[in-house]
Each structure stands twice: as C-alpha cells, then as structure tokens.
Amino acid sequence: MTQRKTKRTVNRLPPERRISDIMAAAREVFTEKGYSESLISDIAERAGVVEGTIYRFFTNKRDLLLRVAEEWYVEMISKDAAGFEAVKGEWNRLHYLIYHHLLSIKRDPGLSRLVFLELRPDPLYRETRLFTLNRDYTRRIADVVREGMANGVFRADASPSLVRDMVFGAVEHRTWSFLRSEGDFDPEGSAQALADMIYAGLLPHTELARDTVLARLDKVAGRLERAAERLAPPIA
Amino acid sequence: MTQRKTKRTVNRLPPERRISDIMAAAREVFTEKGYSESLISDIAERAGVVEGTIYRFFTNKRDLLLRVAEEWYVEMISKDAAGFEAVKGEWNRLHYLIYHHLLSIKRDPGLSRLVFLELRPDPLYRETRLFTLNRDYTRRIADVVREGMANGVFRADASPSLVRDMVFGAVEHRTWSFLRSEGDFDPEGSAQALADMIYAGLLPHTELARDTVLARLDKVAGRLERAAERLAPPIA
Amino acid sequence: MTQRKTKRTVNRLPPERRISDIMAAAREVFTEKGYSESLISDIAERAGVVEGTIYRFFTNKRDLLLRVAEEWYVEMISKDAAGFEAVKGEWNRLHYLIYHHLLSIKRDPGLSRLVFLELRPDPLYRETRLFTLNRDYTRRIADVVREGMANGVFRADASPSLVRDMVFGAVEHRTWSFLRSEGDFDPEGSAQALADMIYAGLLPHTELARDTVLARLDKVAGRLERAAERLAPPIA
Amino acid sequence: MTQRKTKRTVNRLPPERRISDIMAAAREVFTEKGYSESLISDIAERAGVVEGTIYRFFTNKRDLLLRVAEEWYVEMISKDAAGFEAVKGEWNRLHYLIYHHLLSIKRDPGLSRLVFLELRPDPLYRETRLFTLNRDYTRRIADVVREGMANGVFRADASPSLVRDMVFGAVEHRTWSFLRSEGDFDPEGSAQALADMIYAGLLPHTELARDTVLARLDKVAGRLERAAERLAPPIA
DNA sequence: CATGAATGAGTATTCATTCAT
DNA sequence: GATGAATGAATACTCATTCAT
Missing domain, CATH: 1.10.357.10 (Tetracycline Repressor, domain 2)
Structure with missing residues (x-):
C-alpha cells in the first residue's frame, strides 16, 4: 500500500569522479539543447545521479x-x-x-x-x-x-x-x-x-x-x- | 450594482496610428528591459491599448x-x-x-x-x-x-x-x-x-x-x- | 498526435463572484489542511478556476x-x-x-x-x-x-x-x-x-x-x- | 591519489558528552533560527560532529x-x-x-x-x-x-x-x-x-x-x- | 562508532495568448 | 473593432534521513 522508499542504494564515488560525470553530462545536454531548454533532471539522469547530488557540487544551474x-x-x-x-x-x-x-x-x-x-x-x-x-x-x-x-x-x-x-x-x-x-x-x-x-x-x-x-x-x-x-x- | 469600468473610451484611431503607438511603446519597453523581461501588458499600457489590441496588428511578441x-x-x-x-x-x-x-x-x-x-x-x-x-x-x-x-x-x-x-x-x-x-x-x-x-x-x-x-x-x-x-x- | 490546447472555454464571471468563489474554496482548504499543506491547485480546482486566475486577485498564497x-x-x-x-x-x-x-x-x-x-x-x-x-x-x-x-x-x-x-x-x-x-x-x-x-x-x-x-x-x-x-x- | 580528508580526528568522546554537545548546539541554532530554518548540518557543525552522529542519539530533527x-x-x-x-x-x-x-x-x-x-x-x-x-x-x-x-x-x-x-x-x-x-x-x-x-x-x-x-x-x-x-x- | 555522500519527493508562480462579450 | 478576464504549461531547488565504507 504505502509504497515508500523505492530503493536507496547509495552509490559512493570519489567526488572528482562525480563532478566529472556531472560535467560531462551537463556539457552534452547544454550543447544539445541550449541553456534554458536544458533540464537539471535530464542532466542528473545522464550522469547517473539524482538531482540533489548536482547541488552538492554546483551552486545552481x-x-x-x-x-x-x-x-x-x-x-x-x-x-x-x-x-x-x-x-x-x-x-x-x-x-x-x-x-x-x-x-x-x-x-x-x-x-x-x-x-x-x-x-x-x-x-x-x-x-x-x-x-x-x-x-x-x-x-x-x-x-x-x-x-x-x-x-x-x-x-x-x-x-x-x-x-x-x-x-x-x-x-x-x-x-x-x-x-x-x-x-x-x-x-x-x-x-x-x-x-x-x-x-x-x-x-x-x-x-x-x-x-x-x-x-x-x-x-x-x-x-x-x-x-x-x-x-x-x-x-x- | 457596483459600477466598475474605469473608462469606457472606445478609442477608435486609424490603424496606422495604433500601430505606430504600439511600436513606439514596444521600442521603449524592449529597450529598457530586454526581450524576455518585457511584458505585453506593459507595452499595451504605455501604448494606451489593451493586450488584445496588440494581437490585431502583430502575430505575437x-x-x-x-x-x-x-x-x-x-x-x-x-x-x-x-x-x-x-x-x-x-x-x-x-x-x-x-x-x-x-x-x-x-x-x-x-x-x-x-x-x-x-x-x-x-x-x-x-x-x-x-x-x-x-x-x-x-x-x-x-x-x-x-x-x-x-x-x-x-x-x-x-x-x-x-x-x-x-x-x-x-x-x-x-x-x-x-x-x-x-x-x-x-x-x-x-x-x-x-x-x-x-x-x-x-x-x-x-x-x-x-x-x-x-x-x-x-x-x-x-x-x-x-x-x-x-x-x-x-x-x- | 500533437495534442495541444485541451479546450479553452473562457468562462467570464463578475470579479466579485470570482473572488468570493476563490475565497470560499480557500477557506475550505485552509481549514481542512492548514496553510502549508494546502495546495493552490486544490483551491483552484474547488473554486472552478485555473491556478493562474487566483493570481489575478491575490498576490500570493x-x-x-x-x-x-x-x-x-x-x-x-x-x-x-x-x-x-x-x-x-x-x-x-x-x-x-x-x-x-x-x-x-x-x-x-x-x-x-x-x-x-x-x-x-x-x-x-x-x-x-x-x-x-x-x-x-x-x-x-x-x-x-x-x-x-x-x-x-x-x-x-x-x-x-x-x-x-x-x-x-x-x-x-x-x-x-x-x-x-x-x-x-x-x-x-x-x-x-x-x-x-x-x-x-x-x-x-x-x-x-x-x-x-x-x-x-x-x-x-x-x-x-x-x-x-x-x-x-x-x-x- | 588526491588525498582530501580534511581531518581524520575520530573524536571518541563519552556519549553523554556528545549528547550534551549536540543539545547545546541545537538549542543555539533552534533559538536563533526557529525550527524549520534550522539545519541539521548546521547543528552538527557547531557540535563538532557530522550529521549521521546526531541520528545515533536522536530519532530525528x-x-x-x-x-x-x-x-x-x-x-x-x-x-x-x-x-x-x-x-x-x-x-x-x-x-x-x-x-x-x-x-x-x-x-x-x-x-x-x-x-x-x-x-x-x-x-x-x-x-x-x-x-x-x-x-x-x-x-x-x-x-x-x-x-x-x-x-x-x-x-x-x-x-x-x-x-x-x-x-x-x-x-x-x-x-x-x-x-x-x-x-x-x-x-x-x-x-x-x-x-x-x-x-x-x-x-x-x-x-x-x-x-x-x-x-x-x-x-x-x-x-x-x-x-x-x-x-x-x-x-x- | 563515525563518516558524509547520496537520496528524492514535492509546488508556487508567471505571462503570452485567446475569445466571449 | 476593442476589451480584458481567463487560460495552463512548465521546473529549479532544499534538506532530513540513510547506510556503505
């Protein structure tokens, strides 16, 4: 009934790796769609992280x-x-x-x-x-x-x-x-x-x-x- | 009951005049605020018309x-x-x-x-x-x-x-x-x-x-x- | 294919009526759920308007x-x-x-x-x-x-x-x-x-x-x- | 490669001391900012612990x-x-x-x-x-x-x-x-x-x-x- | 025991455009 | 022709809590 947490597998990676993954994904998305058309959620998905994780390393979009x-x-x-x-x-x-x-x-x-x-x-x-x-x-x-x-x-x-x-x-x-x-x-x-x-x-x-x-x-x-x-x- | 119309001046002006009024207002507003910050409602007000009127003469913003x-x-x-x-x-x-x-x-x-x-x-x-x-x-x-x-x-x-x-x-x-x-x-x-x-x-x-x-x-x-x-x- | 505008039936009502409808709905919702749990979308729905309409009459929630x-x-x-x-x-x-x-x-x-x-x-x-x-x-x-x-x-x-x-x-x-x-x-x-x-x-x-x-x-x-x-x- | 740990002081303190540190910090923060504005991370920092530690002693915020x-x-x-x-x-x-x-x-x-x-x-x-x-x-x-x-x-x-x-x-x-x-x-x-x-x-x-x-x-x-x-x- | 990186749900607000009156 | 009230889509960001190391 009350489907709560889906999974919660914390995938721990060195920060440098996370950052470069996110930046690579962001570069892709920004390049393809331009700034305002780019979605944080899209970038997160391509980087294999969750939206919140992006905000650990970057102030904002x-x-x-x-x-x-x-x-x-x-x-x-x-x-x-x-x-x-x-x-x-x-x-x-x-x-x-x-x-x-x-x-x-x-x-x-x-x-x-x-x-x-x-x-x-x-x-x-x-x-x-x-x-x-x-x-x-x-x-x-x-x-x-x-x-x-x-x-x-x-x-x-x-x-x-x-x-x-x-x-x-x-x-x-x-x-x-x-x-x-x-x-x-x-x-x-x-x-x-x-x-x-x-x-x-x-x-x-x-x-x-x-x-x-x-x-x-x-x-x-x-x-x-x-x-x-x-x-x-x-x-x- | 509550009479509320502010003015009922159906200002019937020659189209050329309307158009130039609107364009003058638009030039002002666009110049001051840039495109996306400019509001159609603002332009309309400065031109002395309502939003809808602008759309009689211009396809869109x-x-x-x-x-x-x-x-x-x-x-x-x-x-x-x-x-x-x-x-x-x-x-x-x-x-x-x-x-x-x-x-x-x-x-x-x-x-x-x-x-x-x-x-x-x-x-x-x-x-x-x-x-x-x-x-x-x-x-x-x-x-x-x-x-x-x-x-x-x-x-x-x-x-x-x-x-x-x-x-x-x-x-x-x-x-x-x-x-x-x-x-x-x-x-x-x-x-x-x-x-x-x-x-x-x-x-x-x-x-x-x-x-x-x-x-x-x-x-x-x-x-x-x-x-x-x-x-x-x-x-x- | 490209399902665009759903309907767009503009239901024009005297402002007093709209305002009182919205306030009645808001009173209901706020009363039931408290402030932060109340959703503007919920209020709008009960008032029979769209979210945006609320913002014509009220600055914010x-x-x-x-x-x-x-x-x-x-x-x-x-x-x-x-x-x-x-x-x-x-x-x-x-x-x-x-x-x-x-x-x-x-x-x-x-x-x-x-x-x-x-x-x-x-x-x-x-x-x-x-x-x-x-x-x-x-x-x-x-x-x-x-x-x-x-x-x-x-x-x-x-x-x-x-x-x-x-x-x-x-x-x-x-x-x-x-x-x-x-x-x-x-x-x-x-x-x-x-x-x-x-x-x-x-x-x-x-x-x-x-x-x-x-x-x-x-x-x-x-x-x-x-x-x-x-x-x-x-x-x- | 890139050694990044800031400090590695596994501060092993008696639990009572930890608890009172945390509560003192929490009292400060709650008092200053109110409940919802208070951040667990802020409390943790002032108490000299990490977020996770707080959850060893307290069920939740x-x-x-x-x-x-x-x-x-x-x-x-x-x-x-x-x-x-x-x-x-x-x-x-x-x-x-x-x-x-x-x-x-x-x-x-x-x-x-x-x-x-x-x-x-x-x-x-x-x-x-x-x-x-x-x-x-x-x-x-x-x-x-x-x-x-x-x-x-x-x-x-x-x-x-x-x-x-x-x-x-x-x-x-x-x-x-x-x-x-x-x-x-x-x-x-x-x-x-x-x-x-x-x-x-x-x-x-x-x-x-x-x-x-x-x-x-x-x-x-x-x-x-x-x-x-x-x-x-x-x-x- | 301690760490702290990762999770992920949840929503108010804007404004160009339309169309009934 | 003019009006202007109504529409409605669209999205970045926060932070308490968890759990692999």
Missing part, C-alpha cells in the same frame, strides 16, 4: 554552465599551448591562433553559442573566472601584435586590443550561420585570409603603399568635407 | 520585436544614405560607415543588444526581413571594397565578405562592455583606427601605378575645391 | 490566507455587533464577548488555528489589516473595562489591556486541546466561570456606596421588565 | 527539538523549586510563579516561541514527555488555588484549571509582541497586576462587594435577555 564553459576554455588554452610556442614569425603565429580558434568553434559549436549568447552578455560576466580565462585566451593575439611592434615588424602605432577585437569579432561573424546550423565554413581559408588582412594592416607604412600623397589627400578631403557638412548640412 | 528592429534598420539605412553618397574615397567611405555604425550602437544600445542576442541567433533569422535589411546595411562595406577593387585601389584578391565580418565583428566586440553597461567607447577613435587597419589590409601588395595616382589626384583636387567652396561660398 | 482570515474577522465583528449593543451590565457584556468568542472558535477551529499559528506569529503581523481587525475585535473587552471604570463599577486602577490579555489568553489555552482535535469544551460553562473571575477581579476593593446600589437597582428593574415583556408580550 | 525543550522545562522547574517552597501566602505564591514564568520567557524567547508554535500545536503533543513536564510546570498554579480553597482563603467554587489557563494565557498574550521581536515587557509590573486580578477573582464573595442583590439581578436580567433573544432575535 547557471554555475554548472559556467563551470562547463570554464573547463572548455582551460582545455582550449592548454591544448594549443605547446604547438603555439613552436610557431615562429608573426604571420604564422596569427594564423595559428586564428585557425585553432576556428577549429574550436567547429568542434564545439554548442559551447560557443552558450558563451556568446548566455555567458558573455551577463551583467556579472566580468566577475567571472570565465572572463579571466577568455581574456587570457584572446590576449595571445594581442601579444603577437605587441611582439611584432617590439621587433619592428609592425608599425609602432598599432592597437593590439583592436586587432584582438577584429580577429575574434570577424571569426564570430564568419561562423554565425554555422552556429545557427545553417551552413559550414572553411577554417583554413578563413584563417589565411584573415591573417593576411591583419598582417597587412599592421605593416609599417611604406612610401607609396600608404599615407602617400594620395592617401593624405583623401583623408584631408574627407576631413574638410565632414567639417563642411557640420557647417552646412546637405538639405535632407 | 516576437513579431513585435522583429518589427521594431526592422523599423530601426530602415531608419538607420535611410538616415545615413544621403551623407554616404557624398563621401568620396575608399578610406573615407569605410570610415563613414564604421563611424555611423558605432554611433547607432551608442544611440540605441538596447536595440543593438536585442538584435545581437535575440534576433540574430534565431534559427529562422534568415527567413526574416530583418536579415535582408541587415544584409543591405552591411553590404555597403562590402560594396566599398568591391569598388576599390574595381578601381584598382584595393588588391584584386581581397574578400569583401571577410572585410564585412571584420568590420562588424570588431565593432561588436569593441562595444560589448558598453552593451553590458560597464563602460563607454570612443566612436571617432575606434572608427579611425579600424578604418586604417582595414584600408591598409586591402591595399595592393605592390606599389600603386603612377598614372593612377595622377588620375586620382585630379579627382581629389576637384573634391577639395568643391568642399572649400562650401566652406566659403562666394558672396551671392 | 499567503495573501489569500490573510484575506480569508480578514473576512472571518469582519464576519465575527459584524455578526456580534447588534447583539452586543443590546447587552447591558458589565458582567453581561464581558460574558457576551467571551461566550461569542468561544462560539467562534468552536465553529471555526481551523481558522482559529491558522490565525494563532500562522498569521499572528508573523514578523509583519502588525502591518496587517488583520492586526487592526483583531485589535478592534479584542478592544471590546477593554472597552467594557473602561466603561466599568468610568461608571465606578470597577476599580480605578484596573488595567483594560491586562484584562484583554487574560480573557483571550485564557480562552486560547482553554481551547488548545480542542484545536488539537483532542477534545471538546463547554462554551457556556467556560464563559460563565471566566466572566466571574474577571468581574470579581475588577470590583473595587471597598464596598459599594449605598446610593449607587439603589440607583442601579432601578435600572436593572427596568431592564428586567422590558425583558419579561419580550418573553411574554401582552396579547395584541 | 523533531525529537531533537523536543529533547531540547524538555531540558529547558526541567531546568525551569528545578531552578524555581527551592525558592517557591520558601514563599508563603497565596498572593505571594501566585506572584512568584507568574513572575518567574515571565522571566523565563524574557530569558529564552526563542525557546518559548518554539514551544508555543511548534511543539504544543502538534497532534501528538499529549503523548510527549514535554506535555507532562508542562503539566507539572503549570500545575503549580492550580495547586496554589487548591490550597487556598482548602484554607478557606479562596472561594469554594473556584476552578483551578481555569486559573491556570488565565495565568498562562495572559502571560502568553502579554508577551506576544516581545516574542515577535517588536517590543519589550515589564515582568514585575505584569506579575503584580496579574496576581492582583487573579487573587481578587478568587476571594469569597463578601456581602455587598459581590453577588449581592445588584450582581444577582444583573445576571438574572442577562439570562432573561439571552433567553428572549433566542426566542425573538432582534431584527437585523
């Missing part, structure tokens, strides 16, 4: 997501690290980082979406370890720029942070339709073209190639025009 | 958001159009578009977030008129590149779509902390630096042909003269 | 309980009011209030428990309308004491608030086992004995002045005559 | 609360016992018990609340040792009344149990706002006034002071009126 994303970043950072050290030359290093970033997105589009759409927009993102990890991850691009500037390979007035934004912004936009599951992208091709653009943009100004009479005149004319516009705006 | 975003794009596109036509020179045109895009984000961060976070990631985004509008909006960058290629100002192997992604991606990343309400950004400075990077990245690897220089000098001189004339017009 | 209790107090206060006015003499008025209070508890032990155990201990109880109602309800005892003091029937150094606490405290303790569903109690017997104790405790320590006795005898005789007349009215 | 309350009662009873014996005279004995009860509440408001709100309302309260202890504790008032009746100091028709309810009920009501942490109360003043009321209520009826012609007539009139009301209720 969001914390779990955060930890999964952090783990992913740690993975990405460490995985490339050795290879990166071996690469020489500014272009090659830019290319390496861009290419591997594209590969990571191709490998884990679900996690990428989560970071772009759930975690990064969060008002508390900056307080997050993920923010720090991401900063470390993206800083490598800026570091290459800084080195190039120190070597005299790149112009002295370049902006490392702008380059970082260009690279990661471009990659993100380039992969959006893929992240929306609509198409594919070519990591190698995109990496090459992007590296070329960035590299060329960073080279010092040669005589005729830039900032020559032509470019100067263009800019000056532009400034004059903008000034004129402010004084006498075109009749709309 | 998402459709309303979409229409608001579309209107914003139409606004942005038309607003810049005239000015853009007047701008000459590749660098200036790149700069113009980048600068005004940054200004739009600064002016309407709420709408920007909505597009980035709600609308664009949607699986059905491509079926949307917003997608088309955004394509038109961003195509202008690619068009500048194409023109430059045709003019011989830019290298023949440049990728207009990559440039588009670099520009809009970089802008987005540069403004993220602002969109998270954490800081500010300098539209003019960022626009200049970004235009410089892109421009330099697009120049031919070889020197410019001499005759091109001369031909373009003519053009530029002409523009200078016209600009000067606008600044100091001959006394009529 | 607790608010609903509060409103039910308030209604009960209003009921109790108004029900006794007319009768009370007709009662003359300090002892009789004390007795009347005590007796009817005991009757209320006997009639609605569930609500009594709720007030004693859920509502009154609440840290915000004083901010509640229920607090005000209860104050008005219990003040009547203190008022009788005050009147008696003014009339010289009771000693000048009596404490109306202490009497109030004695009366309502004693009643509560006397009915505890009943409220715990363990036994019964005798309202009439308890009311008499309690009124006697309180009355005696309030009399002046000295003897009554002779003329007072005579004056009051007149009044009492008059009341006796009128009462008798009501019992055996002259045949019309 | 409620049992622990019960034992804490019982201990409190034993404490209260034994503490006053000697002093009480030394007090002579009915008024003085009433006053002594009332005053010390008020002091106990003032000293341990948290435990008082627990008894009033958690333990006493329980359906199984009567089966509890706490019930017996409380009966012994409160019986002392009734005993004083009985003695007084035997001595001829109090009227023969007094009700010891009613007096008990009046005293403990009055005290409870008088201290409610204090127990809700809203104000304070004056033990000495309240004890005196309450003792006075009770004492006076228990004295034999003197000639003119009570139950004289006047009071008799009042009562009779009241009874007649009530009878009349039942026969012919006033038109509402």
Whole structure:
C-alpha cells in the first residue's frame, strides 16, 4: 500500500569522479539543447545521479554552465599551448591562433553559442573566472601584435586590443550561420585570409603603399568635407 | 450594482496610428528591459491599448520585436544614405560607415543588444526581413571594397565578405562592455583606427601605378575645391 | 498526435463572484489542511478556476490566507455587533464577548488555528489589516473595562489591556486541546466561570456606596421588565 | 591519489558528552533560527560532529527539538523549586510563579516561541514527555488555588484549571509582541497586576462587594435577555 | 562508532495568448 | 473593432534521513 522508499542504494564515488560525470553530462545536454531548454533532471539522469547530488557540487544551474564553459576554455588554452610556442614569425603565429580558434568553434559549436549568447552578455560576466580565462585566451593575439611592434615588424602605432577585437569579432561573424546550423565554413581559408588582412594592416607604412600623397589627400578631403557638412548640412 | 469600468473610451484611431503607438511603446519597453523581461501588458499600457489590441496588428511578441528592429534598420539605412553618397574615397567611405555604425550602437544600445542576442541567433533569422535589411546595411562595406577593387585601389584578391565580418565583428566586440553597461567607447577613435587597419589590409601588395595616382589626384583636387567652396561660398 | 490546447472555454464571471468563489474554496482548504499543506491547485480546482486566475486577485498564497482570515474577522465583528449593543451590565457584556468568542472558535477551529499559528506569529503581523481587525475585535473587552471604570463599577486602577490579555489568553489555552482535535469544551460553562473571575477581579476593593446600589437597582428593574415583556408580550 | 580528508580526528568522546554537545548546539541554532530554518548540518557543525552522529542519539530533527525543550522545562522547574517552597501566602505564591514564568520567557524567547508554535500545536503533543513536564510546570498554579480553597482563603467554587489557563494565557498574550521581536515587557509590573486580578477573582464573595442583590439581578436580567433573544432575535 | 555522500519527493508562480462579450 | 478576464504549461531547488565504507 504505502509504497515508500523505492530503493536507496547509495552509490559512493570519489567526488572528482562525480563532478566529472556531472560535467560531462551537463556539457552534452547544454550543447544539445541550449541553456534554458536544458533540464537539471535530464542532466542528473545522464550522469547517473539524482538531482540533489548536482547541488552538492554546483551552486545552481547557471554555475554548472559556467563551470562547463570554464573547463572548455582551460582545455582550449592548454591544448594549443605547446604547438603555439613552436610557431615562429608573426604571420604564422596569427594564423595559428586564428585557425585553432576556428577549429574550436567547429568542434564545439554548442559551447560557443552558450558563451556568446548566455555567458558573455551577463551583467556579472566580468566577475567571472570565465572572463579571466577568455581574456587570457584572446590576449595571445594581442601579444603577437605587441611582439611584432617590439621587433619592428609592425608599425609602432598599432592597437593590439583592436586587432584582438577584429580577429575574434570577424571569426564570430564568419561562423554565425554555422552556429545557427545553417551552413559550414572553411577554417583554413578563413584563417589565411584573415591573417593576411591583419598582417597587412599592421605593416609599417611604406612610401607609396600608404599615407602617400594620395592617401593624405583623401583623408584631408574627407576631413574638410565632414567639417563642411557640420557647417552646412546637405538639405535632407 | 457596483459600477466598475474605469473608462469606457472606445478609442477608435486609424490603424496606422495604433500601430505606430504600439511600436513606439514596444521600442521603449524592449529597450529598457530586454526581450524576455518585457511584458505585453506593459507595452499595451504605455501604448494606451489593451493586450488584445496588440494581437490585431502583430502575430505575437516576437513579431513585435522583429518589427521594431526592422523599423530601426530602415531608419538607420535611410538616415545615413544621403551623407554616404557624398563621401568620396575608399578610406573615407569605410570610415563613414564604421563611424555611423558605432554611433547607432551608442544611440540605441538596447536595440543593438536585442538584435545581437535575440534576433540574430534565431534559427529562422534568415527567413526574416530583418536579415535582408541587415544584409543591405552591411553590404555597403562590402560594396566599398568591391569598388576599390574595381578601381584598382584595393588588391584584386581581397574578400569583401571577410572585410564585412571584420568590420562588424570588431565593432561588436569593441562595444560589448558598453552593451553590458560597464563602460563607454570612443566612436571617432575606434572608427579611425579600424578604418586604417582595414584600408591598409586591402591595399595592393605592390606599389600603386603612377598614372593612377595622377588620375586620382585630379579627382581629389576637384573634391577639395568643391568642399572649400562650401566652406566659403562666394558672396551671392 | 500533437495534442495541444485541451479546450479553452473562457468562462467570464463578475470579479466579485470570482473572488468570493476563490475565497470560499480557500477557506475550505485552509481549514481542512492548514496553510502549508494546502495546495493552490486544490483551491483552484474547488473554486472552478485555473491556478493562474487566483493570481489575478491575490498576490500570493499567503495573501489569500490573510484575506480569508480578514473576512472571518469582519464576519465575527459584524455578526456580534447588534447583539452586543443590546447587552447591558458589565458582567453581561464581558460574558457576551467571551461566550461569542468561544462560539467562534468552536465553529471555526481551523481558522482559529491558522490565525494563532500562522498569521499572528508573523514578523509583519502588525502591518496587517488583520492586526487592526483583531485589535478592534479584542478592544471590546477593554472597552467594557473602561466603561466599568468610568461608571465606578470597577476599580480605578484596573488595567483594560491586562484584562484583554487574560480573557483571550485564557480562552486560547482553554481551547488548545480542542484545536488539537483532542477534545471538546463547554462554551457556556467556560464563559460563565471566566466572566466571574474577571468581574470579581475588577470590583473595587471597598464596598459599594449605598446610593449607587439603589440607583442601579432601578435600572436593572427596568431592564428586567422590558425583558419579561419580550418573553411574554401582552396579547395584541 | 588526491588525498582530501580534511581531518581524520575520530573524536571518541563519552556519549553523554556528545549528547550534551549536540543539545547545546541545537538549542543555539533552534533559538536563533526557529525550527524549520534550522539545519541539521548546521547543528552538527557547531557540535563538532557530522550529521549521521546526531541520528545515533536522536530519532530525528523533531525529537531533537523536543529533547531540547524538555531540558529547558526541567531546568525551569528545578531552578524555581527551592525558592517557591520558601514563599508563603497565596498572593505571594501566585506572584512568584507568574513572575518567574515571565522571566523565563524574557530569558529564552526563542525557546518559548518554539514551544508555543511548534511543539504544543502538534497532534501528538499529549503523548510527549514535554506535555507532562508542562503539566507539572503549570500545575503549580492550580495547586496554589487548591490550597487556598482548602484554607478557606479562596472561594469554594473556584476552578483551578481555569486559573491556570488565565495565568498562562495572559502571560502568553502579554508577551506576544516581545516574542515577535517588536517590543519589550515589564515582568514585575505584569506579575503584580496579574496576581492582583487573579487573587481578587478568587476571594469569597463578601456581602455587598459581590453577588449581592445588584450582581444577582444583573445576571438574572442577562439570562432573561439571552433567553428572549433566542426566542425573538432582534431584527437585523 | 563515525563518516558524509547520496537520496528524492514535492509546488508556487508567471505571462503570452485567446475569445466571449 | 476593442476589451480584458481567463487560460495552463512548465521546473529549479532544499534538506532530513540513510547506510556503505
């Protein structure tokens, strides 16, 4: 009649194992369904635990997501690290980082979406370890720029942070339709073209190639025009 | 018995007016609170209608958001159009578009977030008129590149779509902390630096042909003269 | 296949009716099961509405309980009011209030428990309308004491608030086992004995002045005559 | 691999010590947070044991609360016992018990609340040792009344149990706002006034002071009126 | 004896959308 | 056309208690 406790077989495991089981399950579920569609109960089941157990190790659902994303970043950072050290030359290093970033997105589009759409927009993102990890991850691009500037390979007035934004912004936009599951992208091709653009943009100004009479005149004319516009705006 | 109707003003307004009232209210609310925090009841109240009325003109909450975003794009596109036509020179045109895009984000961060976070990631985004509008909006960058290629100002192997992604991606990343309400950004400075990077990245690897220089000098001189004339017009 | 909306028959009723339906159902359920065991879904079902509808009229479950209790107090206060006015003499008025209070508890032990155990201990109880109602309800005892003091029937150094606490405290303790569903109690017997104790405790320590006795005898005789007349009215 | 045990101090203590540690911790926690807000894990931590250990000595959380309350009662009873014996005279004995009860509440408001709100309302309260202890504790008032009746100091028709309810009920009501942490109360003043009321209520009826012609007539009139009301209720 | 990881039941609340009046 | 009352689905989290080690 009064069916009470079903079983109650306490399956004792080392915490590290539990945590990694849960995180693996969470990564799966989050990746498949996105954050809000993911159910704690689903994650628990796949991890072979009960819902309550998840809350022994993770503050809440969001914390779990955060930890999964952090783990992913740690993975990405460490995985490339050795290879990166071996690469020489500014272009090659830019290319390496861009290419591997594209590969990571191709490998884990679900996690990428989560970071772009759930975690990064969060008002508390900056307080997050993920923010720090991401900063470390993206800083490598800026570091290459800084080195190039120190070597005299790149112009002295370049902006490392702008380059970082260009690279990661471009990659993100380039992969959006893929992240929306609509198409594919070519990591190698995109990496090459992007590296070329960035590299060329960073080279010092040669005589005729830039900032020559032509470019100067263009800019000056532009400034004059903008000034004129402010004084006498075109009749709309 | 208990007369309770607050007001019985069956406000019969022309549909266009209703629609614009609703969209104005929706824009306000969406901008202030983001999509999911926005309440249809709130929008209805600010628009001076009841919930049901909104559904006469809009399929659902998402459709309303979409229409608001579309209107914003139409606004942005038309607003810049005239000015853009007047701008000459590749660098200036790149700069113009980048600068005004940054200004739009600064002016309407709420709408920007909505597009980035709600609308664009949607699986059905491509079926949307917003997608088309955004394509038109961003195509202008690619068009500048194409023109430059045709003019011989830019290298023949440049990728207009990559440039588009670099520009809009970089802008987005540069403004993220602002969109998270954490800081500010300098539209003019960022626009200049970004235009410089892109421009330099697009120049031919070889020197410019001499005759091109001369031909373009003519053009530029002409523009200078016209600009000067606008600044100091001959006394009529 | 995709069984969606079950029905969707919108049953439109005047708000007063909905509210009273819900409150009636809530009173039933709360009375039967106590606060925390009561389910909103249960209340909704008995009221013939859907859960959401309850939240149109009541902020939350607790608010609903509060409103039910308030209604009960209003009921109790108004029900006794007319009768009370007709009662003359300090002892009789004390007795009347005590007796009817005991009757209320006997009639609605569930609500009594709720007030004693859920509502009154609440840290915000004083901010509640229920607090005000209860104050008005219990003040009547203190008022009788005050009147008696003014009339010289009771000693000048009596404490109306202490009497109030004695009366309502004693009643509560006397009915505890009943409220715990363990036994019964005798309202009439308890009311008499309690009124006697309180009355005696309030009399002046000295003897009554002779003329007072005579004056009051007149009044009492008059009341006796009128009462008798009501019992055996002259045949019309 | 990963050695993780924080401490391995298998603290083997005599059971009595364990029990008193746990009860002390429980008393603290229950007092501070109330029953349902109290966590077994919190109690365990403060007692320097783990959760499981508590269950070696106590059936469950409620049992622990019960034992804490019982201990409190034993404490209260034994503490006053000697002093009480030394007090002579009915008024003085009433006053002594009332005053010390008020002091106990003032000293341990948290435990008082627990008894009033958690333990006493329980359906199984009567089966509890706490019930017996409380009966012994409160019986002392009734005993004083009985003695007084035997001595001829109090009227023969007094009700010891009613007096008990009046005293403990009055005290409870008088201290409610204090127990809700809203104000304070004056033990000495309240004890005196309450003792006075009770004492006076228990004295034999003197000639003119009570139950004289006047009071008799009042009562009779009241009874007649009530009878009349039942026969012919006033038109509402 | 002690440990402490694992268990698992249980529910109030929101709000976009509908459709009878 | 307008109204706005009614609908109803959907889910994270807590913590007393147990029992394998």
